Amino acid sequence: MRHEFRLTVGPVGFRIGSDWREPLDRLAALYDGYPETALPDFTVRLFAQRPWRRFIRPSVMIGGDYMLPDAAPMALAHGLLAAEMGMNLQMALGQRRYLLLHASAAEKGGKAVLMTGASGAGKSTLSALLGERGWRLMGDEFALVDCETGLLHAFPRLVSLKNEAIALFEGQVDARRFGPKLSDTPKGTIRHMRPNDEAVAHMAEPVKPALLLFPRFGHEAAVRPMGAGEVFVRLTQASTNYVALGEAGFDALSSLVKTVPTRAIDYPDTETALRLVEQLWTESSL
Amino acid sequence: MNDASALVRALRDPASVKSLDSDGWTALVSIARAEQLAGSLAYQVQGLELPAAAVRLMADARRSAEHQRRQALWEAEMARRALGDLDVPVILLKGTAYVAAGLSAGIGRSIGDLDILVPRDALDAVERALIERGGWEWVKEDEYDDAYYRDHMHELPPLIHKERDRMIDVHHTILPRTAKPTPDAQALVADSVPMANGLHFLSPPDMICHAAAHLFADGDLAGGLRNLWDIDRLCRDFFTQPGFWETLGERAERHELAKPVGRALRLAETLYGTPVDGDVAGRARAGDGLYLRRLFARDGWGCETRKPLRFAFYLRSHWLRMPPLMLARHLFTKWRKA
Numbered sequence: 001m002r003h004e005f006r007l008t009v010g011p012v013g014f015r016i017g018s019d020w021r022e023p024l025d026r027l028a029a030l031y032d033g034y035p036e037t038a039l040p041d042f043t044v045r046l047f048a049q050r051p052w053r054r055f056i057r058p059s060v061m062i063g064g065d066y067m068l069p070d071a072a073p074m075a076l077a078h079g080l081l082a083a084e085m086g087m088n089l090q091m092a093l094g095q096r097r098y099l100l101l102h103a104s105a106a107e108k109g110g111k112a113v114l115m116t117g118a119s120g121a122g123k124s125t126l127s128a129l130l131g132e133r134g135w136r137l138m139g140d141e142f143a144l145v146d147c148e149t150g151l152l153h154a155f156p157r158l159v160s161l162k163n164e165a166i167a168l169f170e171g172q173v174d175a176r177r178f179g180p181k182l183s184d185t186p187k188g189t190i191r192h193m194r195p196n197d198e199a200v201a202h203m204a205e206p207v208k209p210a211l212l213l214f215p216r217f218g219h220e221a222a223v224r225p226m227g228a229g230e231v232f233v234r235l236t237q238a239s240t241n242y243v244a245l246g247e248a249g250f251d252a253l254s255s256l257v258k259t260v261p262t263r264a265i266d267y268p269d270t271e272t273a274l275r276l277v278e279q280l281w282t283e284s285s286l
Numbered sequence: 287m288n289d290a291s292a293l294v295r296a297l298r299d300p301a302s303v304k305s306l307d308s309d310g311w312t313a314l315v316s317i318a319r320a321e322q323l324a325g326s327l328a329y330q331v332q333g334l335e336l337p338a339a340a341v342r343l344m345a346d347a348r349r350s351a352e353h354q355r356r357q358a359l360w361e362a363e364m365a366r367r368a369l370g371d372l373d374v375p376v377i378l379l380k381g382t383a384y385v386a387a388g389l390s391a392g393i394g395r396s397i398g399d400l401d402i403l404v405p406r407d408a409l410d411a412v413e414r415a416l417i418e419r420g421g422w423e424w425v426k427e428d429e430y431d432d433a434y435y436r437d438h439m440h441e442l443p444p445l446i447h448k449e450r451d452r453m454i455d456v457h458h459t460i461l462p463r464t465a466k467p468t469p470d471a472q473a474l475v476a477d478s479v480p481m482a483n484g485l486h487f488l489s490p491p492d493m494i495c496h497a498a499a500h501l502f503a504d505g506d507l508a509g510g511l512r513n514l515w516d517i518d519r520l521c522r523d524f525f526t527q528p529g530f531w532e533t534l535g536e537r538a539e540r541h542e543l544a545k546p547v548g549r550a551l552r553l554a555e556t557l558y559g560t561p562v563d564g565d566v567a568g569r570a571r572a573g574d575g576l577y578l579r580r581l582f583a584r585d586g587w588g589c590e591t592r593k594p595l596r597f598a599f600y601l602r603s604h605w606l607r608m609p610p611l612m613l614a615r616h617l618f619t620k621w622r623k624a
Contacts, residue, residue, distance in 0.1 A: 001587050013339075015312060017587050038308040039339035041346075043316045045587060065319040065588060094319075096346040096353075244353040 001045060006037050010144065010155040010203050011098070013037030014087055018046040019054050023079025030080075030158055030179055030194045042066075042094060044086035049073055062086045066093035078182050081190060084158060091142055091155075092240040098144035098153060099245060099252045102238045105138035105152060106130040107202075111210035112152050113281060114143055114260070116238045122217040125165040126273055128193065132173060133274070137199040138207075147245065147252040150259075151206035156199045158192040166191045168270065211284045212262040215273060219266035223276060226264050232257045289582040289591070290511060293317045293327070297515060298558045300330040303340075311340050313586030318347075320588035321511045325351030325394030351394040358382040358397040361452050365402060366485050368420030374408040375486050377478045379457065379496065383487040384516070387479075391519035396512075399444070399453040403488075405475050406458040413442055413456065421448050430619055438464045438608070460496045460541075464608040467542035469499065474541075490524045491537040498550035499543050506596075506603035510581045511557070517550050518558040531563035538566065553577055 001017025005024040008014075014037070018024050023046060045063040048054040059073035060082045066089060074082045091100060103116035104127030113130075115123040124140040131137025138154035145152060158179065161169060166181070166189065179192035194200075214226065214234065235253055236242045242249045261284050267273035292314050296303050306314065318324040328347035336344070362382050369376050377383075379401035384392030404412050416422040422445040426432070435443040440463060442456040459471035474496075478486040488496060494517055501513045524530050538547035548568035554560035555567065556578065580599050583592035590596060604613055 001589070039311050039315075039337065039343070041343065043312075043588060045589065047589075065316055094350075096349045097342065244350065246353060246356065 001047070005031075006040060007031045008035040008037045009087075009157050010139070011153050012042070012091070012095075012144075012155065013040035014042050014044060014090070015040040016044045016046070016083055016086065018079070018083075019048050020046070020058065020060075020076060020079065022076070023060070023083050026080045026179060027083055030177075030192060033197075033200055042087070042090035044083065044090060046079065046082055046086065062089065064090055066090050068093075074185075078185055080179055080192060081182055081185055084160065084192065087157065088141070095144075095241055096244060099147055099249050100239055100241050101143045101145060101235065102141070102240070103143040104128075104140045105143045105154070105209075106135040107138055107154075107207050108135050108281070109285075110207055111285075112138060112207045113211040113213060113277065114152070114209050115213045115215055115277075116143075116235070117214045117216060120217065121215050122267075122270070122273065123215060124160065124162075125168065125270060126215060126277065128159045128161070128165075129168065129270060129274060130277065131159075131195060131199055132169075136202055137195045138203075145209075145252050145256060146206060147248040149206070150208070150252065150255055152209045153206045154199070154203045156195040156203050158194055161191045161193055163188045169193055209256060209260050211281055212256070212260045213277065213280065214262070214264040216264065216266045217273075218268070220268060221272050221276065222266040223280065224264040224266075226262050228257050231262050288585055290317050290321065290584040291582055292586075293321060293323060294511065294557050294582075296327055297323065297330055300334060303331055303336065304334065308337065308339070309586075311337065311343075315343055316586065316588035317584055320584060322396040322509060323512050323515060325354070325396055326512075326515060327394070329394040348394065351396065354381075354395070354397045355385045355392070357452070358385055358400065361400040361450075361454070362386060362402075362485060363483075364420065364447075364450075365400060365416070365454060366483060368415050368422075369404075369412060370484065372408065372411055372415055374404055374412065375475055375478060375480075376412075376484075377403040377475065377486040377488060379403055379460075379488065380500075380516075383493065384519075386481060386485065387487045389519065390523050391516045393519075395516075399455050401455045401457060403457040403460070403471075403474065406471060409442065409456065409458055413445075416445055416454065416456070422446065422454055423448055425453070430623070434616070438462060438612075460499050462607050464612060465606060467499070467546075469495070469541035469543065473537075489537075490520060491530070491534040492541075494520050494534060494550070495537055495541050495543050495547055498538075498546040499541070502546040502549055506600040507577070507580050510577075514550065514554045514557055514581070518554045518560040521551070521554070521560050521562065525561050525563075531566050535563075535566045544568075549574065549577070553581070557581070 003018045003021050003024045005016045005027050043065050046060050049061050058076040060079055061073050062071055062082050064086055103114050104123040105112050105114050106127050117123055127140045139156050140159045142155045144155055177194040182190045265276045318327045324347040328344040378386050381395045381397035425444045425446045432443050440457055440459045440461055445454050460469050474492050477489040480486050497513055497517050538544045551562040551567035555562045580595050585591050
């Protein structure tokens, strides 16, 4: 690979190689201050499908230690997104040390709230907003549960703001924290945002999960309790490696479900959602 | 690091990894993952004093291999339940057979699809039972491909399980029917070894013949380092048994695979220091060096290198798989559909 960039996110080290300089320059700028790694956990490769595609209509293939057989190439202008997707792919296919939950997380007072749910439920946006309002953002996409201790490890990658969510942050946070606006991606318009300094400074500190929420956007405000069975099954669906971890994964998930209070919350707008989160957080800490 | 020799060295002489710096480890891990040998490597170096990050990565690889082992045995059990009362021998092949039989080749082995071999005249009944009772279904509904598999291949079109999303390949012999050598499929079945649960595995000499056939007579050498690692482990498990090499030589002749088996043994010896018998391995041939260059064609990023050589071996694999006229027709049909 012609160009290389290394970084550590939470407890996971990455080496990213690229045929082009540009995507790595963008990564380096946005991930400035993230620790290096000497022996990375995963390698990501961004490469041209054919040698001439480095220059002519350049398109980026995503590869690495773990690959999908029929991944489609992306425009070089979306190279930053390709790198992020490459890291996601390694985590989704190769992570075997932590139980990986497709969930966002934020910390306050040494304890964490976890938010999970279907795509579009708003977990990413809510965690990013919490991160700007006195909480420490632990991650907007993946949460890592330590199977031995039950603690939650942060994975504060760039926040991937999509479509309407972008406007919630533009003008509110330091412009230097934003990547370029990427339009016409498979998920619409995307803009990456660097977590704030507090999230980066404390990313190596795991904490106890204290509240688990299943948010749902587009409904009247409501809070529902959930049965342990439903919570368990939905978390197995939200995990990419639950089956692969075998008994250790089962034990970690069972203990999470048994010990962490859980609520489903419906919300019509983000301000209501944030109020509900704060309210449930206060109640759960009583 | 410009080729895969680092991985071969680490497998052959695990203590040698102690001299690796972190860049050496980084390359080794990527190459091992790309060659599907990370689990095997992780068990080879288990217990050595290694850098903390390497210890963690190797533990991850063992966890992953353990999962694949469990999943492979479960798939085998599912096939056994679907086929149990047909009264035909069901013979496990490759990785699943190694772990089920408790062989060294199974330690840390990455395992994908379930491969089984059944007698040819039982194929229809087996296929029907897998679909009607087992919950498997055809992967592709393409008439040409389907007919091609049934007329010319050594296996049924691949079946995938509806719920578990796992594939099963049902073989009736170990090489395509269009390939020049014709292995004695009846002998493979007749000499297979039953296990307590009723499933079988191939006799050890036949396992080696199968691995060699897969590598040289059929494949384009993709996964070759793993394949030869299997052969190395199999030889080490069995070579002290009296008459092992004679039997292997006889079986290779019988399956018309004496040349591939000989070459596999020579390459395994060169790479992994495998104990081999001179009569079965035969004398070194000029081509062996090309094979080694092809097998090592991977860089420290896990990327494939030596593209022209890789392509040459790819062409060769097709050439060996079918006669020229048929190859032309096949490629034309494929090209027209693409």
